[in-house]
Amino acid sequence: MKDLENNKALTITLKTIFGLEEVLGEELAELGYTKYKVLNRAVQLEGTWKDVYYLNLHLRCAISVLVQIASFRIRSEDDLYNKAMKIDWTGYFDLDKTFAVKGAVFSDLFSHTQYPFLVVKDAIADTFRDRYDERPDVNIKSPQVLFDVYINKNDVTVSMNTSGAPLFQRGYRDEIGEAPLNEVVAAGLIRMSGWDRKSPLTDVFCGSGTILIEAALLASGIPSVIERQHFAFKNFKNYDAELWEGILAKATKYVKELPCEISGSDMSAEMVTKARRNLGRLSVGRFVKTSVASFDEIKQPAESGVMISNPPYGERMGEEIDALYEQLGDWMKTEMKGFNCWVLSSNMEAYKNLGLRPDRKIKLFNGDLECSFRKYSIYAGSKRAKFQNNEA
Numbered sequence: 003m004k005d006l007e008n009n010k011a012l013t014i015t016l017k018t019i020f021g022l023e024e025v026l027g028e029e030l031a032e033l034g035y036t037k038y039k040v041l042n043r044a045v046q047l048e049g050t051w052k053d054v055y056y057l058n059l060h061l062r063c064a065i066s067v068l069v070q071i072a073s074f075r076i077r078s079e080d081d082l083y084n085k086a087m088k089i090d091w092t093g094y095f096d097l098d099k100t101f102a103v104k105g106a107v108f109s110d111l112f113s114h115t116q117y118p119f120l121v122v123k124d125a126i127a128d129t130f131r132d133r134y135d136e137r138p139d140v141n142i143k144s145p146q147v148l149f150d151v152y153i154n155k156n157d158v159t160v161s162m163n164t165s166g167a168p169l170f171q172r173g174y175r176d177e178i179g180e181a182p183l184n185e186v187v188a189a190g191l192i193r194m195s196g197w198d199r200k201s202p203l204t205d206v207f208c209g210s211g212t213i214l215i216e217a218a219l220l221a222s223g224i225p226s227v228i229e230r231q232h233f234a235f236k237n238f239k240n241y242d243a244e245l246w247e248g249i250l251a252k253a254t255k256y257v258k259e260l261p262c263e264i265s266g267s268d269m270s271a272e273m274v275t276k277a278r279r280n281l282g283r284l285s286v287g288r289f290v291k292t293s294v295a296s297f298d299e300i301k302q303p304a305e306s307g308v309m310i311s312n313p314p315y316g317e318r319m320g321e322e323i324d325a326l327y328e329q330l331g332d333w334m335k336t337e338m339k340g341f342n343c344w345v346l347s348s349n350m351e352a353y354k355n356l357g358l359r360p361d362r363k364i365k366l367f368n369g370d371l372e373c374s375f376r377k378y379s380i381y382a383g384s385k386r387a388k389f390q391n392n393e394a
């Protein structure tokens with residue numbers, strides 16, 4: 003079977019979050035993959051199974067790594083079943099593995115967007131039954147083997163989801179706050195900020211520490227999923243354990259020091275304890291300084307550097323949140339001179355209270371929440387014209 007041979011060119015689709023496509027491309031280029039296509043919420047390239055394993059381990063801005071196994075056109079629901087029956091599913095996984103079919107549908111052929119997944123699930127079960135008189139079990143929540151079905155009008159693409167559970171499940175975080183930041187989004191924010199991985203980086207609303215952890219892992223070159231054990235590719239029939247172990251063995255796991263200062267604080271002692279526990283799970287955690295403090299108690303941390311924070315969005319908190327953003331703007335002007343301060347929020351009104359004009363605004367999503375990621379360059383002294391009462 004073509005796509006199960008390790009050296010054949012595969013179509014690899016890297017799924018990501020809206021707004022992170024460009025940084026995912028940058029990440030690929032940094033890993034040496036210069037030929038790729040940027041799509042909507044995805045980046046596509048060609049590669050081998052070695053690349054599939056490598057990308058699962060090293061990418062920080064991807065949600066999953068898909069390997070295409072079939073593509074065809076359909077004119078009806080029945081057509082989907084008939085064409086899915088032509089795929090030899092028994093060549094991809096064994097009866098004793100649980101499976102699921104998920105994906106995305108943009109087509110008028112189906113009135114329910116979940117229905118095509120049921121159709122393909124039936125085709126898989128029927129293929130096994132025809133051959134073995136038995137069928138593998140479905141497990142929607144945590145399947146061992148996952149297939150992705152993407153339907154755009156009449157075009158269907160079927161892929162193996164070689165990651166399985168989304169790659170933002172890094173394996174380092176048990177402790178989460180009330181409004182945790184998606185780890186892939188955090189990695190994306192750090193890249194978007196253009197941080198050089200040498201200058202001081204701080205997060206004064208660190209919560210459970212996602213930005214601090216992703217920054218420390220990036221600066222040290224340790225894969226973000228180094229603690230993760232589960233990858234669906236291990237459950238497919240063609241799993242090459244030796245190839246994977248070889249790739250894993252070459253990855254950086256420990257460093258003696260960090261090339262930069264990374265620090266974080268939060269006014270909630272409970273959150274800082276969670277951040278410390280999460281940091282404690284990683285070898286680089288000990289290099290990150292954390293403290294319990296309200297942002298306005300923090301004094302200029304360094305002459306220059308980068309701040310990346312997501313303050314409370316608190317759309318329901320009204321005046322309180324307005325005051326917090328106003329104080330934050332004042333504090334940035336006095337204590338963050340020489341810093342590029344990046345703020346992520348879904349509260350567009352609250353931004354106005356910062357009293358600063360952003361140099362950049364980037365739209366992206368944290369979960370279902372539409373957010374804006376804004377850059378405020380705080381100049382030391384001369385360019386006070388940047389500060390104004392209302393942002394442009």
Ligand SMILES: C[S@@+](CC[C@H](N)C(=O)[O-])C[C@H]1O[C@@H](n2cnc3c(N)ncnc32)[C@H](O)[C@@H]1O
Pocket residue numbers: 178179181182183206207208209210211212213267268269270273295296297298312313314315
């Ligand atoms: C949206 S959450 C940040 C989530 C964080 N990025 C994470 O990954 O868990 C906002 C955080 O701001 C903290 N916070 C609220 N007011 C604060 C203040 N005045 N100073 C510092 N932290 C504050 C909250 O305790 C909360 O942890």
